[in-house]
Amino acid sequence: MIDLVAFIPRAVVQGIPLLFGSTGETLTEKSGNLNLGIPGVMYVGAISGVIGSFFYEQSVAKGGTMNGFLAVMIPLLCSLLGSLLMGLLYCFLTVSLRANQNVTGLAMTTFGIGFGNFFGGSLIKLSKSDVPSIALSATSNYFSKSLPFAGDFGWFGKIFLSYGFLAYVGIIIALIASFVLNHTRVGLHLRAVGEGPNTADAAGINVIRYKYVATCVGCMIAGLGGLYYVMDYACGVWSNDAFGDRGWLAIALVIFTIWRPNVGVFSSILFGGLYILYLYIPSGMDHMEFKELYKMIPYIVTLVVLVITSMRSKRESQPPASLGLSYFREER
Amino acid sequence: MEQKIAAVSLKNITKTFGPVVANEKVNLDIYKGEILALLGENGSGKTTLMNMLSGIYFPDEGQIFIDGKEAVIKSPKDAFDLGIGMVHQHFKLIDVLTATENIVLGMEGKLNLKDAAVKIQQICEKYGFEVDPNQKIYDMSVSQKQTVEIVKVLFRGANILILDEPTAVLTPQETEKLFSVLRKMREDGKAIVIITHKMHEVESLSDRVAVLRRGCYIGDMMTKDTNAAEMTNMMVGRQVSLNIVRPMPINPKPRIKVDGLTVRSEDGIVKLNDVSFTANSGEILGIAGISGCGQKELLEAIAGLQPAEAGSITYINEDGESEELLGKDPRKIADLGVALSFVPEDRLGMGLVGNMDLTNNMLLRSFRKGRSVFTDRKAPRQLAEKVVEELDVVTPGISTPVRRLSGGNVQKILVGREIASAPTVLLTAYAVRGLDINSSYTIYDLINKQKMKGVAVIFVGEDLDVLLEISDRILVLCGGSVSGIVDGRKTTKAEVGSMMTLIGGDKNNEEK
Numbered sequence: 001m002i003d004l005v006a007f008i009p010r011a012v013v014q015g016i017p018l019l020f021g022s023t024g025e026t027l028t029e030k031s032g033n034l035n036l037g038i039p040g041v042m043y044v045g046a047i048s049g050v051i052g053s054f055f056y057e058q059s060v061a062k063g064g065t066m067n068g069f070l071a072v073m074i075p076l077l078c079s080l081l082g083s084l085l086m087g088l089l090y091c092f093l094t095v096s097l098r099a100n101q102n103v104t105g106l107a108m109t110t111f112g113i114g115f116g117n118f119f120g121g122s123l124i125k126l127s128k129s130d131v132p133s134i135a136l137s138a139t140s141n142y143f144s145k146s147l148p149f150a151g152d153f154g155w156f157g158k159i160f161l162s163y164g165f166l167a168y169v170g171i172i173i174a175l176i177a178s179f180v181l182n183h184t185r186v187g188l189h190l191r192a193v194g195e196g197p198n199t200a201d202a203a204g205i206n207v208i209r210y211k212y213v214a215t216c217v218g219c220m221i222a223g224l225g226g227l228y229y230v231m232d233y234a235c236g237v238w239s240n241d242a243f244g245d246r247g248w249l250a251i252a253l254v255i256f257t258i259w260r261p262n263v264g265v266f267s268s269i270l271f272g273g274l275y276i277l278y279l280y281i282p283s284g285m286d287h288m289e290f291k292e293l294y295k296m297i298p299y300i301v302t303l304v305v306l307v308i309t310s311m312r313s314k315r316e317s318q319p320p321a322s323l324g325l326s327y328f329r330e331e332r
Numbered sequence: 333m334e335q336k337i338a339a340v341s342l343k344n345i346t347k348t349f350g351p352v353v354a355n356e357k358v359n360l361d362i363y364k365g366e367i368l369a370l371l372g373e374n375g376s377g378k379t380t381l382m383n384m385l386s387g388i389y390f391p392d393e394g395q396i397f398i399d400g401k402e403a404v405i406k407s408p409k410d411a412f413d414l415g416i417g418m419v420h421q422h423f424k425l426i427d428v429l430t431a432t433e434n435i436v437l438g439m440e441g442k443l444n445l446k447d448a449a450v451k452i453q454q455i456c457e458k459y460g461f462e463v464d465p466n467q468k469i470y471d472m473s474v475s476q477k478q479t480v481e482i483v484k485v486l487f488r489g490a491n492i493l494i495l496d497e498p499t500a501v502l503t504p505q506e507t508e509k510l511f512s513v514l515r516k517m518r519e520d521g522k523a524i525v526i527i528t529h530k531m532h533e534v535e536s537l538s539d540r541v542a543v544l545r546r547g548c549y550i551g552d553m554m555t556k557d558t559n560a561a562e563m564t565n566m567m568v569g570r571q572v573s574l575n576i577v578r579p580m581p582i583n584p585k586p587r588i589k590v591d592g593l594t595v596r597s598e599d600g601i602v603k604l605n606d607v608s609f610t611a612n613s614g615e616i617l618g619i620a621g622i623s624g625c626g627q628k629e630l631l632e633a634i635a636g637l638q639p640a641e642a643g644s645i646t647y648i649n650e651d652g653e654s655e656e657l658l659g660k661d662p663r664k665i666a667d668l669g670v671a672l673s674f675v676p677e678d679r680l681g682m683g684l685v686g687n688m689d690l691t692n693n694m695l696l697r698s699f700r701k702g703r704s705v706f707t708d709r710k711a712p713r714q715l716a717e718k719v720v721e722e723l724d725v726v727t728p729g730i731s732t733p734v735r736r737l738s739g740g741n742v743q744k745i746l747v748g749r750e751i752a753s754a755p756t757v758l759l760t761a762y763a764v765r766g767l768d769i770n771s772s773y774t775i776y777d778l779i780n781k782q783k784m785k786g787v788a789v790i791f792v793g794e795d796l797d798v799l800l801e802i803s804d805r806i807l808v809l810c811g812g813s814v815s816g817i818v819d820g821r822k823t824t825k826a827e828v829g830s831m832m833t834l835i836g837g838d839k840n841n842e843e844k
Binding site for chain 2: 183184191195199202206318329
């Protein structure tokens, strides 16, 4: 059978990028913006971090030693900046210019992936590497450093303490997001903006500002998911298109969690588990096609959840009422 | 005029939407301790003017003075800070939030729902409201929602209260309750502006009326010195007769017979319970009831749009032959001459396609008739022209999308089209919803003409006064059951009102 102590940590590291993505997307959707550009944003978040750390490693390689603080902060800030710019672009198009959100989002996904692959390819050229990838193992070491005493706790340490700091940051951000949404005035206002922007506007809430801030913060959080993927999960190895369809899974996860970031903590790990389940189910060499079927499990689960939530038709488990619609105060 | 303090004065306010001038050089004073009724036809710019006070729109020209000081109201927040609160015609509430959450929405400071709930209770006690602070909006009735809206405004300490058609969706009892609250607020020294189309409300509630016509300020007068006819003349700008004629039915014969009709909604809730009645030709059967009591389901069941669980609906034609309607295709029912004009709250939801022009909307009724593969566009175009001309529809042309027209004109087109199909049964619901008094009378006139032609008219209305004036008989629904059928010429508003809230009414001796 499946070895749980080995399986769970694998599921967690698979789940964390999804958790970042879905927390970010949940915040965005709560403001009524359906950002289908999340896969692109996560991609840009990842490549921006890679670019930052690549040049830092290059400069260090010429002489001097690596500073642990800088090695973490430079990629982190670059990643945040990259995804913030993506968020601003999305907001400018959909909120200020009131472009169609679906089209904008899809365009941003295409753009983000192209952007990532272009600069990824350029860096690979610059590094004159033999393989089509960049290895930033020095930086990655800082990111994936787990607590030194994690090994002393046996299975407990393996399951709970064996991750890099970004994994814990992801969980904390999700819990904070959940708290802010449900227990603070900002959260109440944000939910109101997503449910009924004209109502929120009439109540004196600055709808445009809430949409901008929520979407940009959401993008920055999602971008960290990309960074975590490269620096921790992939051990600092960037190769084009390796990120796969995790961005879409993150969006599916938003529906799965019924727009609740705290539920996201567990369901992202569940999704992570489902995502790699095929590696753990023995299928034999003569039935490789089953593996492909197992890879479909996360998507099937999302479909099932969609069916169930729409059947229950509880008002609280519906998407924000004005999701995907742009708002213009003086529209008649 | 006595010594009064102007809480708000508007000076030379102008607002345009593209080429449309909504308000032109409007001057208006609103006083403390006074209820001002703002009157005007549909599209005369009342709501636009008030929206500028509440910060939704920003005036193109002109000044606003609050308590004598010039104020710039750029956003709803500015309006709140100046003590202006508006209850909009379409409620500005978030369905999935509770009453308290909705009330504190947009305010500053730390979120403390418990303290807010206490303060809400205090306001409720002061004015006699009933609000459960923890109830979700989607669980509330229309009148409860409206109460939340008013409490929301008071919670922010508004001194200037604007209500845009607050009674359009209320029962007479609820309206009376609202009015007593408004009178209490007036005694409290608050300035209150109410927009309404119902003249008797203006007369019973307001101290002063101000009239707008086509965006211009016409004048004001004290309510006690005027009457409904004079006010209407001012609104319309010419002499209007305010009597609904009610000719005696000519040779009434049973046309539609409903027997033991029971309808369940998709969620399994009983919407109509054992409803039986007969609608006669040449007669207007009014249907009264609090909104959501099964009026919509009843009409839809007759038109074949709503499956029934039990019962029968029989159509009897001129020659006395009868036919069962239940289970029939809506198209076949329409071919028998049953026309449905249902005006939903958003006016465009049923029957018309907003993005299509007048001709195409006419075509929706007739496109099946043509024999060739191409649709016949000539007849609908002529019909559209006829409707525009006969009903005085204000439109740039017949190729304008219906969505762009004002509510009243949209309704005229809908009713006009249904009538043009020469029906034998006319089902109409809320035909004058949100219409100004002049357009309403045009519609009543149209309906009466149909009645004279021998059409069986089933008229669902929300304004009891009108229902009492126009109907030959009134069927009162209460929670999906028939509360009673009364003679429109003999009954009183109080009787129908009590039957609406309690089956058989208070006396309980009129059970059928």
